[in-house]
Amino acid sequence: MKSGFPPFNIRGIVGVFGAFGLHGLAVLAACAPSLAGQVESFAPSDKSVFEQYAGQKCEVIAKEQNGNETRFERDCRLLENLAKGTAESCLSTSTGASAPPRPVSARFPGKQEALHLCGVNSPSLGLENAKTIRFAVLGDFGVGEDVAKGHAQVSVARRLHSECAPEGKKNPCAFVVSVGDNIYPDGVPDVFSSSFATFFEHVYKDLPKQPFFLVPGNHDYNGNVQAQVEYSYFSERWRMPDRNYFLKGLPPWLRIHMLDTSPMEETSVNDEARLKEAQESLCGGANGQWRFLVGHHPVEASGHHGPSERQRAFSRALAKTCPHVIRLSGHEHHQEHIYDASAGVHQLVQGGGGAVVKPFTPGLYEHNPDAEKVHFAATEHGFTIVEANPNTLRFRFYGLASETPLWSCEMSSPEALPRCQEPPPLR
Numbered sequence: 419m420k421s422g423f424p425p426f427n428i429r430g431i432v433g434v435f436g437a438f439g440l441h442g443l444a445v446l447a448a449c450a451p452s453l454a455g456q457v458e459s460f461a462p463s464d465k466s467v468f469e470q471y472a473g474q475k476c477e478v479i480a481k482e483q484n485g486n487e488t489r490f491e492r493d494c495r496l497l498e499n500l501a502k503g504t505a506e507s508c509l510s511t512s513t514g515a516s517a518p519p520r521p522v523s524a525r526f527p528g529k530q531e532a533l534h535l536c537g538v539n540s541p542s543l544g545l546e547n548a549k550t551i552r553f554a555v556l557g558d559f560g561v562g563e564d565v566a567k568g569h570a571q572v573s574v575a576r577r578l579h580s581e582c583a584p585e586g587k588k589n590p591c592a593f594v595v596s597v598g599d600n601i602y603p604d605g606v607p608d609v610f611s612s613s614f615a616t617f618f619e620h621v622y623k624d625l626p627k628q629p630f631f632l633v634p635g636n637h638d639y640n641g642n643v644q645a646q647v648e649y650s651y652f653s654e655r656w657r658m659p660d661r662n663y664f665l666k667g668l669p670p671w672l673r674i675h676m677l678d679t680s681p682m683e684e685t686s687v688n689d690e691a692r693l694k695e696a697q698e699s700l701c702g703g704a705n706g707q708w709r710f711l712v713g714h715h716p717v718e719a720s721g722h723h724g725p726s727e728r729q730r731a732f733s734r735a736l737a738k739t740c741p742h743v744i745r746l747s748g749h750e751h752h753q754e755h756i757y758d759a760s761a762g763v764h765q766l767v768q769g770g771g772g773a774v775v776k777p778f779t780p781g782l783y784e785h786n787p788d789a790e791k792v793h794f795a796a797t798e799h800g801f802t803i804v805e806a807n808p809n810t811l812r813f814r815f816y817g818l819a820s821e822t823p824l825w826s827c828e829m830s831s832p833e834a835l836p837r838c839q840e841p842p843p844l845r
Contacts, residue, residue: 422752541629541657542667545592550590551672554582555802557597557714557748558635559771560617568801570774570818575621577818578801583626591803593628593665595674597748598635598714605634609648618656621742625655631665632658633676635714635748636683662692664699671808673706676700679713679747682728689728693735701740708806708832709743711736716747718756718765718787721778721796723749725787735762742832746802751776753802753815754795756787757824758834764836766813770799793838794825 477538545551556578563572582591601613622630634643647658661678668674675696681687700709715726717733731744736743744764752775754767769775777797798817803813810830827838 422668466705487571502559512733514834543593543613543629544667546667546669550589550591550805550807552591552667552803552805554578554594555597555746555768555804556590556630556771558599558602558773559596559749559767560599560601560613561603561773562617562621563772568598568774569772569827571617571621573818574770574772574799574801575625577816578622579624580821581801581803582628589805590626591628594630595632595676595710595712595746596632596669597712597746597768598633598680598770599637599748599769599773600635600646601641602637603640605638605643605748606645606649607642609642609645611645614649614653614656619653622655627654629655629657629677631654631674633712633714634658634661634678634680637682639680646746650719651704662695669808671707672806673700673708674710674712677711677713679715679726681730682732683715683750684727688801689735696736697740700736700743707808708811709740710746711743712746714747715749716767717763718758719747719750719767720754720787720792721750721752721776737761737763750778752778752795752797753800753817753824754789755793755813755815755827755838757790758787759835762833766802768800768802768815770796770817771801772799775799793827796824798824800824808838 451751556574559571559574561569561571563569578594582594601617605614617629632646634646638646643661649656650658661681663676665674665676675695677692682689682692696711699799700706700711711727711733715729716723717729718725729747733743733745736762742762744766746766746768748767748769748771749774750767751769752767753770754765755761756767758765775797778795796815796817797821800815800817803814803816803823805814810828812826812828814826817824825839827836829836
């Protein structure tokens with residue numbers, strides 16, 4: 419988008435300017451009051467200017483080095499995240515974010531302040547006392563809808579809405595987990611990329627405000643992954659507080675850890691810190707009944723990518739102190755459930771979220787898992803729904819053509835053999 423501001427009925431303007439990453443963004447935020455009339459300046463108040471205009475729309479324009487402009491609207495309150503105190507206050511409340519505090523210059527009428535953008539906090543889900551939790555698993559999705567090219571993101575979103583958030587549903591999905599490749603084909607260049615609106619906000623706008631907890635995929639690394647972290651500031655549902663993190667505010671019997679697997683595919687990366695963090699997150703303190711490790715690259719998978727040897731090694735090391743962890747992954751563009759009874763490993767592959775699904779032939783590649791380990795596989799768009807309580811775990815794979823699941827399993831304990839529908843189909 420190359421046009422400037424549309425006309426606004428306002429003369430009080432907030433300008434927020436900052437250098438964002440390699441793209442050197444200059445950011446301008448202009449806030450328009452929802453009531454009729456013109457505003458000469460911000461009214462005196464003990465509240466911040468962001469709080470004064472909470473509930474009203476601010477238009478954010480980001481100018482990149484090439485001169486192009488991108489524009490989106492947000493509640494003015496969300497812009498407060500651009501100016502989170504000083505570098506020292508950031509460090510004193512550090513969440514372990516991978517990026518240091520980012521300096522930002524915020525200009526108000528008659529006043530300019532040098533501020534800093536701190537690490538993103540991971541909000542608590544507030545579900546500590548929940549009796550049952552349902553959540554959706556989605557992967558390889560951010561590419562839009564183009565039937566001729568095989569892209570079905572909008573169709574998957576509609577089907578997800580019907581299963582996760584229909585009106586009057588007794589137990590809707592509490593949140594959505596992304597297993598990576600959030601925006602195709604090259605991620606985003608900066609935090610103000612229009613791709614966030616095109617391939618995320620607009621596509622899932624009909625869902626209630628369930629948060630999406632995301633990890634990066636290899637395609638996201640073609641762009642600016644830190645921009646995906648920082649976009650958490652500007653969205654009411656996009657949540658990526660860091661490259662590696664755990665979900666806060668879940669019951670003690672459910673633990674979910676988000677792992678950025680893409681850097682781990684490089685042989686030079688030391689995985690010890692990630693391993694220790696995952697062990698503590700999933701098995702530290704009170705041992706949760708159900709434990710999920712979410713990351714883009716699978717431990718086992720059919721298809722041309724196949725398993726990640728680094729993730730196999732990571733899972734073996736993790737199992738020494740934290741066994742029976744269920745892996746949620748993408749990367750392969752199909753849906754699959756693999757269970758290795760000898761190792762007690764469940765691998766759910768969910769790569770049908772919108773990008774082109776890729777047909778495969780079981781056993782075609784030497785790296786494919788043994789046939790007896792593959793309980794289900796389908797070259798279909800869709801998603802997975804996980805439903806858990808302290809005594810039972812169920813997971814169901816869904817496609818687009820039918821209201822009934824493509825595949826479903828139930829477990830009474832992490833050690834128990836899964837009870838699945840028969841016969842196991844391969845499509």
